[in-house]
Amino acid sequence: xxxxxxxxxxxxxxxxxxxxxxxxxxxxxxxxxxxxxxxxxxxxxxxxxxxxxxxxxxxxxxxxxxxxxxxxxxxxxxxxxxxxxxxxxxxxxxxxxxxxxxxxxxxxxxxxxxxxxxxxxxxxxxxxxxxxxxxxxxxxxxxxxxxxxxxxxxxxxxxxxxxxxxxxxxxxxxxxxxxxxxxxxxxxxxxxxxxxxxxxxxxxxxxxxxxxxxxxxxxxxxxxxxxxxxxxxxxxxxxxxxxxxxxxxxxxxxxxxxxxxxxxxxxxxxxxxxxxxxxxxxxxxxxxxxxxxxxxxxxxxxxxxxxxxxxxxxxxxxxxxxxxxxxxxxxxxxxxxxxxxxxxxxxxxxxxxxxxxxxxxxxxxxxxxxxxxxxxxxxxxxxxxxxxxxxxxxxxxxxxxxxxxxxxxxxxxxxxxxxxxxxxxxxxxxxxxxxxxxxxxxxxxxxxxxxxxxxxxxxxxxxxxxxxxxxxxxxxxxxxxxxxxxx
Ligand SMILES: *Cc1c(COP(=O)(O)O)cnc(C)c1O
Numbered sequence: 347x348x349x350x351x352x353x354x355x356x357x358x359x360x361x362x363x364x365x366x367x368x369x370x371x372x373x374x375x376x377x378x379x380x381x382x383x384x385x386x387x388x389x390x391x392x393x394x395x396x397x398x399x400x401x402x403x404x405x406x407x408x409x410x411x412x413x414x415x416x417x418x419x420x421x422x423x424x425x426x427x428x429x430x431x432x433x434x435x436x437x438x439x440x441x442x443x444x445x446x447x448x449x450x451x452x453x454x455x456x457x458x459x460x461x462x463x464x465x466x467x468x469x470x471x472x473x474x475x476x477x478x479x480x481x482x483x484x485x486x487x488x489x490x491x492x493x494x495x496x497x498x499x500x501x502x503x504x505x506x507x508x509x510x511x512x513x514x515x516x517x518x519x520x521x522x523x524x525x526x527x528x529x530x531x532x533x534x535x536x537x538x539x540x541x542x543x544x545x546x547x548x549x550x551x552x553x554x555x556x557x558x559x560x561x562x563x564x565x566x567x568x569x570x571x572x573x574x575x576x577x578x579x580x581x582x583x584x585x586x587x588x589x590x591x592x593x594x595x596x597x598x599x600x601x602x603x604x605x606x607x608x609x610x611x612x613x614x615x616x617x618x619x620x621x622x623x624x625x626x627x628x629x630x631x632x633x634x635x636x637x638x639x640x641x642x643x644x645x646x647x648x649x650x651x652x653x654x655x656x657x658x659x660x661x662x663x664x665x666x667x668x669x670x671x672x673x674x675x676x677x678x679x680x681x682x683x684x685x686x687x688x689x690x691x692x693x694x695x696x697x698x699x700x701x702x703x704x705x706x707x708x709x710x711x712x713x714x715x716x717x718x719x720x721x722x723x724x725x726x727x728x729x730x731x732x733x734x735x736x737x738x739x740x741x742x743x744x745x746x747x748x749x750x751x752x753x754x755x756x757x758x759x760x761x762x763x764x765x766x767x768x769x770x771x772x773x774x775x776x777x778x779x780x781x782x783x784x785x786x787x788x789x790x791x792x793x794x795x796x797x798x799x800x801x802x803x804x805x806x807x808x809x810x811x812x813x814x815x816x817x818x819x820x821x822x823x824x825x826x827x828x829x830x831x832x833x
Contacts, residue, residue: 356831357394357404367398411814413758415626419784421711423730423761423773424521424569426599426621427628433691434624434684443683448675456660463652463659466676469636469686476689476697477595477615478608479638483647485677489596492616492635493527493563498669499614499639499646500561500590501531506646506667511560511589517546519570519765521594524563533560540767544723545574557587565594566607567728569765569773571708573600581611590614590642596635598622599777600705600729603698613640624688625681634681648672703778704729707785711774714789718796722768730775734768743799745770747806750817751795754810757788 379386396404413420420427438444442461450459470482486492497514504511514528515536525535536554541547545568562584567573574580581591593607593615599622601607607615619625620633627633639647645667652659664670676682692700705728712721712731719733735745749759749772761773776785798805810816 357396357401358392358831360396360400360404361394363395365395365397365400367396367401413753418756418758419776419780419788420758421760421774421776421788422758423571423732423775424597424764425628425761426597426618426729426775426777427758428599428624428777429779430624430626430684431688431691434687437687438680438683444680456658460659462679465683465686466652466679467654467659468690469682472686472689473617473636473638475694476598476602476606477617477638478606478610479612479615480608480641481644481647482636482638483651484634484636484679484682485648485650485673485675486616486635486637487673487677488633489594489616489618489621489635490523490527491672492618492637493523493592493594494530495637495648495669495672496592496614496616496639497527497531497533497561497563498672499637499643500592501533502646502667502669503590503643504560512558514560515551515554515562515589517564517568518767519544519546519565519568520563521565521569521596524565524592524594528561528563540570544568544570544572545576546580548576548579551580552583555583555587555589559584559587559589561590561592563592563594565596567597567600567730570723570732570768571727571730571773571775572723573728578610585611596621597729597775599775600701602701603694604701608638608640613642614638619685620681623685625684632678632681634678634685636677636682650676700778701729704776707776707778707780708774710782710785711776711789714786715792718793719772720770729777730773732765732768732771732773735770735772738796738799739770741799742803743795743806745772747799747809748772748792748795751798751806751809752791754812755787755791757791 415427415429446459446462456463466484469484473482474480486495512534513536514533515538516524516528517538517540519540525537528535536559538546538551538554546564562580564580566577584591590613591611593612595607595615596618598617602622614637616635616637618633618635620627625633645665646669647664648669649664649671651662651664653662689697708727708729708731712727712733713725715733716725719738720736721733723732735743735748738748739745745762749762752759763771764773765771776788808816
């Protein structure tokens with residue numbers, strides 16, 4: 347079925363003249379308005395008329411059409427769709443946190459928000475502890491926003507020394523936001539190819555490094571789910587030329603409690619707390635991308651921080667070298683609260699166990715599937731694994747076909763066709779919150795798909811069969827989405 351033909355029963359279709367979900371008392375004062383009659387409606391607004399029960403049932407059914415982490419296995423690589431404990435929602439919803447007016451901050455009424463500032467301080471300190479960085483700001487509102495801040499600070503670092511640099515190095519496996527960020531801040535991107543082990547080619551890296559390179563941006567573990575054993579050396583080479591090391595820590599699920607980017611030699615890091623530290627995300631919902639810096643970049647941190655003076659938290663603005671404001675108030679504070687709740691609930695050992703289990707789960711899947719798919723970079727991985735449907739595709743069944751097949755079995759598809767350097771890539775991130783039965787069900791379904799692909803490849807054109815829409819044109823579905831109701 348094409349998208350153009352897809353019909354949805356809207357709440358307007360269910361409307362019945364005169365049906366109500368609300369009874370108001372009879373009017374006992376004169377009905378009168380001071381508005382000019384030209385401003386008044388001539389006819390009644392066309393609102394749907396339903397009972398409360400009709401409305402509840404309508405929206406409950408609509409919500410059930412969503413794929414969601416609370417309903418389905420969601421192994422979307424690079425996105426860390428893990429279970430988000432409900433205690434984090436409880437805390438973020440507490441009246442004292444959720445009802446405070448943001449302008450309390452700009453009016454410098456800090457005595458009214460000491461508890462809030464304490465949680466900001468706790469999060470900054472916890473993130474420093476987990477990453478080994480000197481100082482964090484929680485103001486960036488997404489991962490990509492954090493990257494932008496990080497590279498702007500690096501830019502200012504070089505300028506403050508009187509030398510504007512030209513290039514930023516990224517590996518060809520990098521997350522797309524890395525070269526995009528470098529370009530937006532005004533740098534040219536030097537791309538280094540991956541070697542046979544999936545790491546950045548070391549010799550080529552050394553050859554391309556020079557005094558015009560401002561920074562090296564690395565996603566760690568990289569998008570192939572691999573940790574580069576030469577990472578310390580990469581930092582040393584960059585630092586010889588005073589190029590700074592940027593750690594894309596959007597996905598900390600493999601290394602929290604295990605290794606610390608600051609100890610390895612990185613100068614700046616952003617963390618997607620909405621991936622690693624418990625926030626339901628996806629569909630463009632709010633995120634938060636705190637940024638941590640080493641000593642070298644402290645003076646460039648953005649406006650709005652806190653410090654404790656005589657046991658009282660005070661607001662601070664950036665110093666004379668601050669890059670200025672990047673976000674109103676303390677960013678998406680509700681996300682910070684969820685993160686601090688999650689971290690405090692787990693504790694240090696809990697974080698270590700979380701990473702260990704995330705890595706174990708990904709390796710379990712890789713090893714159950716390795717004989718059925720192409721495996722581009724060995725039998726071991728970190729928190730996610732990348733396999734490929736290259737051989738299957740020769741018989742007519744592509745990575746996209748496998749992804750569509752899975753939908754009929756109540757699972758979200760893994761990330762496909764990314765990273766770009768793997769043909770027919772399928773990138774699977776199970777996360778630590780899934781049990782063995784779920785992982786086995788997923789692997790069994792993937793293996794069934796491979797067997798079916800060999801026997802009856804043509805069948806794959808018809809999946810998914812159960813979801814109302816089968817194969818919309820992906821581009822048109824985004825660019826020409828028409829959700830307007832015509833009465
Ligand atoms: C998700 C992700 C980002 C971007 O984060 P947003 O919050 O979506 O802006 C950057 N890098 C990596 C490796 C990611 O997985």
